[in-house]
């Protein structure tokens with residue numbers, strides 16, 4: 001079987017982010033394969049530790065993917081502040097005889113260095129056109145955990161576990177290997193907080209993650225972090241403002257200073273994303289949403305909302321509001337150009353991560369979250385059939401059937417983009433409903 005089919009059968013998807021099926025990325029040819037080791041979300045500590053623990057596997061997984069897409073060069077992007085990891089990865093690349101093919105490049109400690117389009121520019125100086133993907137400029141991007149999962153797939157192991165950082169205002173910050181389908185509550189319980197009543201939990205990083213309405217869900221392949229903060233923390237208050245309230249405040253208080261635009265990472269790459277214009281449309285009651293198509297150029301990095309705006313408004317949320325309206329009307333942004341140049345001011349307007357962390361009130365919690373061995377013994381696991389972009393997987397098992405860890409339990413529907421799913425523990429299928437499979441754990 002070739003790599004594409006091995007990766008497809010193993011259910012590898014982009015670990016973190018939207019969960020794009022990795023096999024679909026392998027269908028094209030590219031000039032570069034890039035490894036996104038930026039991990040630019042404050043407090044999350046997965047990628048750097050995985051590279052430290054599994055350097056050879058990550059390098060070989062990336063090499064396999066790179067050779068498959070016929071990339072002439074493989075570049076690993078790691079923030080310069082992670083010196084130890086950089087030295088280690090360089091040593092291992094040399095030891096594996098890959099120095100002519102693969103190199104490590106140091107990334108600046110800026111936010112959002114891990115945004116695919118920012119990463120492509122930082123590593124290759126190319127700019128992905130508006131509403132396009134890195135492949136358009138000859139790049140395929142994967143992250144560290146995905147490269148590790150590609151290596152595991154080559155070793156015959158499907159994706160049944162994921163790495164998660166539990167961080168925030170808690171006594172024990174740690175990073176864990178967790179079986180897919182484990183209850184989020186069991187993962188959070190490792191943080192040392194006995195009573196969660198005063199806490200809110202962000203699913204993912206503090207910048208792009210959203211506050212969970214309840215923590216009764218289950219871990220998926222793309223779960224990357226849970227950040228626990230007190231309910232009255234600035235970030236929680238800001239993130240729980242309703243779209244309607246964001247709209248009303250923005251309408252009355254935006255002073256059109258355009259700081260949100262001047263510091264927007266996509267605008268700085270030369271794209272036409274100008275959140276102050278979307279805010280202006282809101283202020284002037286411009287109901288013609290067709291005129292606000294630029295809202296679709298927003299990558300939702302939240303820099304404007306949590307860092308740039310001097311009066312604490314919600315330009316990202318307002319973009320989301322317009323995006324929703326545009327989607328309802330079936331309107332899609334039509335780019336007018338394909339060649340872009342970074343704005344000359346970009347170099348002076350990058351957002352330093354340290355300042356961002358101060359601004360969002362996380363300095364006190366910006367501490368290590370060491371990878372810690374914890375044995376999860378869930379009584380049940382619930383595995384979602386749609387943990388990825390594309391169609392939900394179709395169950396290949398029935399209620400009452402015994403399954404083994406690593407067994408295929410959901411396949412990709414014919415002719416669809418999707419990903420397979422596998423049991424993460426031995427057990428018996430108890431229920432198949434709501435696009436998920438409940439397994440009672442036990443042999």
Ligand code: SF4
Pocket residue numbers: 253254255256257258259260261275276279308309310311312313314315
């Ligand atoms: S930064 Fe804030 S006040 Fe300034 S234009 Fe943007 S939303 Fe309005």
Ligand code: SF4
Pocket residue numbers: 260263264265266267273275297298299300301302303304305315316319
């Ligand atoms: S969230 Fe704000 S800063 Fe980020 S891309 Fe969208 S408009 Fe730009």
